[in-house]
Amino acid sequence: MLKGVGRIPEEIWRAFREQRDSVNRRGPQLGGTVKMLQLTTSSQATFIVIDALDECTAVHRPRLFDSWKEVPGGSSNARIWVTGTPQLLAEVDRRLAGRVTSVFVGPARDDIVRFLRASLSDDEIPDAMDLQSLMRS
8 A cells, every 4th residue: 555645844845935935946956855855764664766867967967876875864764766778777886886776677579569560550651761762862
């Protein structure tokens, strides 16, 4: 059974209100977010999901990885689930050595074939990519 947060801690509400009311109206910065996550994970089991890590620029990833090391704050209540391309696995393993378990989740060959067949059957110009069209170009 999944259960949501019963109550959002006042410190988190305050941080978001302060940022909302600020002149530039931006969300909390990384340091503030880490503090909020530490507060939450210290009192309850927390699952943090970061989708599409590969869309984070390489220059920003080291700081992000370092912040993840701070989140649990000595608590075993936090789990971080990250999705991204397989090419990032080496970087994740290097930066979070001993702290991660990697699981490859990818499409099965049959799923890819089914997707391609469905896409090709919906193609409005099926001959656009035939060999003879390519030779004329």
